[in-house]
Amino acid sequence: MNTPSKNLKHWLVLAVSCMMFASAIGLTMNVIGVFYTPVSEDLNIYRGTFAMHATLSSISLAVISLFFAPLIYRFGWKKILTTGVALASLSTIAMAFTNQIWVFYLLGTLRGLGAGLYSMVPLSLIINNWFEKKRGLAMSLSFSFSGIAGAVFSPIFTTLISSSGWENAFIAMGLLMIVLALPAILFPYSLDPKDEGLLPYGHDDSKDTAERLIRKPNWLNFSYTNIAFILIFVIAFTHTSIAGIAQHLPGFAESNFLSEQIGGVLLSAVMIGNITFKLIFGSLSDYLGVIRSSVLTLILNAASIVMLLTLTNIYLLIFAAFLFGTVFTIPSVALPLLTTEFFGKELYVRIYPILSFSAGIGAALSMTLVGYAYDFTGSYALAFTVALVFHMVNIPLLFVAQRHALKRA
Incomplete structure (x- = not known):
């Protein structure tokens, strides 16, 4: 029987959120790399010169996250979502009609601004609001769809570029972004399940009211000099600043006199690890807690780095690359859970965008x-x-x- 805290709609909201994230991050960040070589060769420019447009996308995505809270309070979720999808998809389609690098930079910036309006911050906010029990599982499922989209659509767009050209592939990507995000636009739901007479999944009335969903944050008990906030900000930046190692594993393989094929396998192994450990982390955090799960993840990632530095056996290197996929778990799944754990839902909508900004800048600079x-x-x-x-x-x-977390205080 459906109840306000256990309703089919909770899972439908999760499903459309997964598709939304596949559109915002899976396509714009995890598939765009297949365009680097064909576009740069066709325009006779350096790969890094063209890839800079993706860096600008990452930076603008991080910046717009800082303004999500005031925007959502002023315009409402569905308007923000629709605007973000339109801006991200249309700017991607427009890339098919230019051969000027400065235009790519402008469109890349606009794409990042659009994607930022319906990616990291809004997705984590939806999951936090709609799920109390199994929040970690829901968070990991939704964020894993960025990796799933990258794994599924990268070979598809590679083939499309070879058969129809990168221009048509950009048009197809923009249209696919709309298709994937359309369920989230059309499906009737709000950021706050209470607006629909529902409660967060698994809601427990016995918990203190500070744990419950708060519509608007109260900043009277928070300062940016809070030690927990500063430390999590630093952790978010430094951790994501090493995530770029993943994209350099093909070069790492060649520097160790391994074939290009092995380098490609190492990168694929990282992406598989990316999906796998995101899914594992959510369930693990529901049982062990987010702190222990985060520490275990950091230890596993450190172990993978030691293995990459010291091992020479190809199969062990592939396993190490798979294990290195844990690097993506902290910023995508652990960071929003840590924000809720340390500061509660009351301050989440304002604190998490700042932490997401820190992680986004680190990721943008890492490669x-x-x-x-x-x-x-x-x-x-x-x-x-x-x-x-x-x-x-x-x-x-x-x-x-x-x-020093506020909730402990």
Whole structure:
């Protein structure tokens, strides 16, 4: 029997949110890489020059996240969602009709702004509002769809580019973004299940009211000098600044005298690990708690880096690359759960966008920083070593942040 806290609509909202995230991040961030080589060769420019438009997308996505809270209060969720989908998809389609790199940069920025209006911050807000029990599972399922979309559509668009050209592929991508996001636009639901006479899934009336969904945040008990906030901000930036190592694994393979095919397998293994560990983390955090699950994830990622640095057996390197996929779990799944754990739902809608901004900037810079580390040293060892240092620092910082969390106070 359906009840206000256990209703089919909870899972339907989760389903349309998964498709929405596949559109906003899965296509715009995880598939766009297949365009780098064909477009750059056709326009006779460096790959990095064209890839810069994707970096601008990441930066603009991070920036718009800072303004999501005031926008949602002023215009409402469905208007923001529709605007974001239109801006992201139309700017992607427009890329088919230009060969000027500055236009690609402009359109890339607009695409990031649009995607930011219906990706990380709104998705995590929906999951936090609609799920109390099994929140970790719901969060991991929804965020894993970015990796699933990347794995499914990357070969499809590669084939489409080869058969019909990159221009038609950009048009197809823009249209697909609309199709994937359309259920979230058309399906009737709100950010707050209470607006529909429902409660968060598994809602427990015995919990303190501070745990319950708050429509608008009260900032009287929060300061940006809060130690927990500062530490989580630092952890978000430093952790995502090493995520770019994944895209350099083909180069890492070649630098170790392995074939290009092995490099491609390593990258595929990372993407499989990306999906797998996101799914595992959600259920694990529901049982062990988000702090223990996050620490375990950081330890596993550190172990994968040590393996990549020291092992030579191809099969073990592939396993290490798979294990390195844990790097994507912290910013996508753990960070929103940690925000709720440390600050509660009352402050979530304002704090998480700032933490998401920190993670977004780190991710945007990561591929460039890792590349420069190799350019200046002739090896990826420096990037791997810095990553290990970050892990050694971030694990104790996480426990310190827990001690100073507002909810504990």
